[in-house]
Amino acid sequence: MDTIYYLIQNMLPVAIPLLLVALGGMFSERSGVINIGLEGIMLFGAFFGALFVFTIQGAGINAQLVLLMGMVVAALAGFVYSLLLSFAAVTMKADQTITGTSLNMLIPAAVLLFSKMFFNSDGITTNMGFFIRKMPVLGDIPVLGPMFFQKTYLTVIIGFVILIISVIIFYKTKFGLRLRACGEHPQAADSVGINVYFMRYAGVSLSGILGGIGGFFYSVGILDGNINGHSGVAGFGFLALAVMIFGQWKPIRIMFAALFFAFLRTLAYSIALIPFLNDLGINQTYYKMLPYVATMVVLAFTSKKSRAPKAEGIPYDKAKR
Amino acid sequence: MQDKQTQTPKKGFDLKQLTKSRGFSAFTAALLAIALGLIFGFIVMILANPDKAISGFRYVLVGGLGRFGDVLYFATPIMMTGLAVGFAFRMGLFNIGASGQYTMGMFFALYVGFMWDLPNGIHWIVAIFAGMLGGMLWGIIPGLFKAFLNVNEVITSIMFNYIGMYLVDMIIQGNGVIYIASKSRTNYLPSTVQIPSLGITGSNVNLGIIFAIIIAIALFIVLERTTFGYELKATGFNKYAADYAGMKGKRNIVLTMVIAGGLAGMGGAFAILAPSAIAGSSMTYEPINIIAANGFNGIAVALLGSSNPIGIIFSATFISHIQRGGTLANLVGYKPEIIDIVIAVIIYFSAFAMIMNAAIGRFIKARINKRHQKTEKEAK
Numbered sequence: 001m002d003t004i005y006y007l008i009q010n011m012l013p014v015a016i017p018l019l020l021v022a023l024g025g026m027f028s029e030r031s032g033v034i035n036i037g038l039e040g041i042m043l044f045g046a047f048f049g050a051l052f053v054f055t056i057q058g059a060g061i062n063a064q065l066v067l068l069m070g071m072v073v074a075a076l077a078g079f080v081y082s083l084l085l086s087f088a089a090v091t092m093k094a095d096q097t098i099t100g101t102s103l104n105m106l107i108p109a110a111v112l113l114f115s116k117m118f119f120n121s122d123g124i125t126t127n128m129g130f131f132i133r134k135m136p137v138l139g140d141i142p143v144l145g146p147m148f149f150q151k152t153y154l155t156v157i158i159g160f161v162i163l164i165i166s167v168i169i170f171y172k173t174k175f176g177l178r179l180r181a182c183g184e185h186p187q188a189a190d191s192v193g194i195n196v197y198f199m200r201y202a203g204v205s206l207s208g209i210l211g212g213i214g215g216f217f218y219s220v221g222i223l224d225g226n227i228n229g230h231s232g233v234a235g236f237g238f239l240a241l242a243v244m245i246f247g248q249w250k251p252i253r254i255m256f257a258a259l260f261f262a263f264l265r266t267l268a269y270s271i272a273l274i275p276f277l278n279d280l281g282i283n284q285t286y287y288k289m290l291p292y293v294a295t296m297v298v299l300a301f302t303s304k305k306s307r308a309p310k311a312e313g314i315p316y317d318k319a320k321r
Numbered sequence: 322m323q324d325k326q327t328q329t330p331k332k333g334f335d336l337k338q339l340t341k342s343r344g345f346s347a348f349t350a351a352l353l354a355i356a357l358g359l360i361f362g363f364i365v366m367i368l369a370n371p372d373k374a375i376s377g378f379r380y381v382l383v384g385g386l387g388r389f390g391d392v393l394y395f396a397t398p399i400m401m402t403g404l405a406v407g408f409a410f411r412m413g414l415f416n417i418g419a420s421g422q423y424t425m426g427m428f429f430a431l432y433v434g435f436m437w438d439l440p441n442g443i444h445w446i447v448a449i450f451a452g453m454l455g456g457m458l459w460g461i462i463p464g465l466f467k468a469f470l471n472v473n474e475v476i477t478s479i480m481f482n483y484i485g486m487y488l489v490d491m492i493i494q495g496n497g498v499i500y501i502a503s504k505s506r507t508n509y510l511p512s513t514v515q516i517p518s519l520g521i522t523g524s525n526v527n528l529g530i531i532f533a534i535i536i537a538i539a540l541f542i543v544l545e546r547t548t549f550g551y552e553l554k555a556t557g558f559n560k561y562a563a564d565y566a567g568m569k570g571k572r573n574i575v576l577t578m579v580i581a582g583g584l585a586g587m588g589g590a591f592a593i594l595a596p597s598a599i600a601g602s603s604m605t606y607e608p609i610n611i612i613a614a615n616g617f618n619g620i621a622v623a624l625l626g627s628s629n630p631i632g633i634i635f636s637a638t639f640i641s642h643i644q645r646g647g648t649l650a651n652l653v654g655y656k657p658e659i660i661d662i663v664i665a666v667i668i669y670f671s672a673f674a675m676i677m678n679a680a681i682g683r684f685i686k687a688r689i690n691k692r693h694q695k696t697e698k699e700a701k
Contacts, residue, residue, distance in 0.1 A: 084669070088672055088673055093676065094676070095672050095673075098415075098624065098671075099672045101617075101620060102665050102666070102669035105661065105664065105665040105668065106661075106662060106669070108661075109658040109659075109661030113369070113658040116656045117370075117656065231611070235479070235483055238480075242480070245476065283495070285487050285488075285491035286491075288487055289483070289484050289488065292484050292487075293480075296477065296481075303473075
């Protein structure tokens with residue numbers, strides 16, 4: 001039972017960044033823009049979030065409050081950075097994959113440059129304790145308490161709140177319906193008076209906001225509040241894209257997909273603590289490869305009948321039919 | 322090439338025809354993207370340290386000229402990965418997996434170098450082919466996934482970048498002959514497996530660059546003069562039309578990815594088998610779980626060269642040139658990462674440079690026409 005508690009407690013902080021970033025990818029792609037730059041957006045958000053924490057950590061503010069403020073900073077940073085993608089992909093009608101790739105390449109270099117020049121290191125190291133040993137009241141619930149409300153981070157609760165908000169925006173508002181229309185048939189959407197360019201800017205911006213928050217939560221929940229330019233967010237932006245495809249561009253399915261991947265990754269990094277798997281004596285690297293291999297296996301089975309948004313990746317041109 | 326056929330033959334040299342051609346506009350678009358990238362880099366340098374910005378920027382621009390041997394040496398691997406990305410681009414495939422294919426090729430070459438005992442003169446050739454095979458192996462997987470399972474090649478390539486990197490690092494660390502644990506790097510390769518040097522003193526430039534240029538020219542011929550090349554480009558222009566015309570789309574996808582993988586794999590082999598300027602040593606690899614950057618630089622090279630093999634020869638040399646310059650800018654306190662930023666900005670702008678270019682062209686033309694009309698009116 002302790003092993004199960006341990007796995008769940010470690011899995012959730014990993015699942016949340018994947019969930020948020022995949023939701024971001026979903027907003028962007030359902031509006032018709034492929035956002036392969038999520039990896040870069042995550043690192044950008046994580047960097048500014050960590051920078052904010054770094055500057056404020058001496059002021060003696062409550063750690064959880066700092067986390068919330070850092071989240072806002074990261075969201076703003078992600079939003080600003082994603083404007084580069086929307087400008088190129090929507091206004092300039094550039095190739096979306098190439099633009100996204102350039103965004104991914106820019107940030108690690110910029111983070112390294114900045115950190116080397118100003119901190120003489122490869123990234124930002126903070127010493128703020130965001131870890132929550134046990135939440136008041138909720139942590140005392142039997143079984144569920146130790147699973148969800150002990151030895152965790154505030155990010156987990158925020159993540160699920162954002163999921164619920166996303167579902168409501170996506171399915172229950174006029175905005176969500178219009179966004180989805182722009183990803184399926186922009187000409188039809190335009191003909192009934194929806195501004196396709198605006199909706200696509202909105203979709204990409206939402207992905208920027210969620211990507212930035214996801215990146216900051218990655219730095220909080222996995223790297224203990226630190227971030228560096230060398231390892232960045234370790235391919236989580238790309239994994240999130242796979243999660244999104246596995247989740248078939250639908251929020252609830254994306255949540256399950258994120259939990260699945262997070263479980264595999266947690267398993268890979270805690271082999272030494274699980275006697276049964278440790279005894280097998282398999283090289284730990286195999287487990288590290290597991291999430292990526294699992295992605296491929298899953299995609300191999302799901303892609304044949306994949307329901308990608310029809311108009312994704314195609315720049316919208318009013319003059320074309 | 323097809324420009325020549327569409328243009329009506331005219332007597333003599335016609336500047337208007339030349340500026341209208343597709344190749345020319347790709348060239349000016351690349352120049353525009355480079356200029357914007359360099360300007361951005363200069364701004365970053367000014368922000369970082371205004372006093373040294375001018376001298377640092379001069380290093381970036383012309384620093385590589387004094388070390389042309391090194392420029393060519395570092396251009397070799399990115400030329401190969403650039404060809405790997407560019408070749409797939411012509412078919413409409415985005416081979417972001419050049420990095421994994423490069424790592425695989427490098428590993429296969431290393432393995433042959435250490436574990437096989439072959440006579441001098443054959444050993445390095447076999448190792449290069451082994452590298453090609455390794456890259457092909459890693460290239461065929463995204464091809465098969467794309468052709469038969471409809472999985473986007475971008476995702477597959479990215480996943481296999483990670484899988485390949487972890488796999489290679491694990492195998493190398495587990496091999497006592499290849500790996501020296503105390504120095505956390507690979508052992509020195511035997512001299513029989515090192516590619517013969519071109520003999521420029523103080524530089525590692527070797528036969529690899531000659532091979533890379535020959536391969537680029539061969540690819541150009543394949544693309545422009547063979548049925549396969551024609552089918553490949555046709556599929557790139559319009560997948561459905563090509564399918565309708567009876568071209569074997571699936572076969573071509575797999576074949577393209579195999580060739581692209583082989584090219585990137587050879588790039589890895591060229592990089593690791595290069596001779597060292599210091600006798601008794603060699604290039605080494607450090608298995609530190611980081612994805613090879615040369616694969617991603619190949620994307621920049623391919624885009625700058627507008628996926629034309631001949632263009633890629635020049636763009637690889639250029640990128641290598643500013644990379645050397647970036648290393649030299651270290652002398653006045655700038656970090657070499659500045660060049661990675663410049664490269665990323667160049668890619669960003671080259672994604673829509675063609676459109677910007679056309680807009681600027683229209684603007685200038687409108688100005689000229691206006692002036693023309695004015696002078697005509699005045700003449701009357």
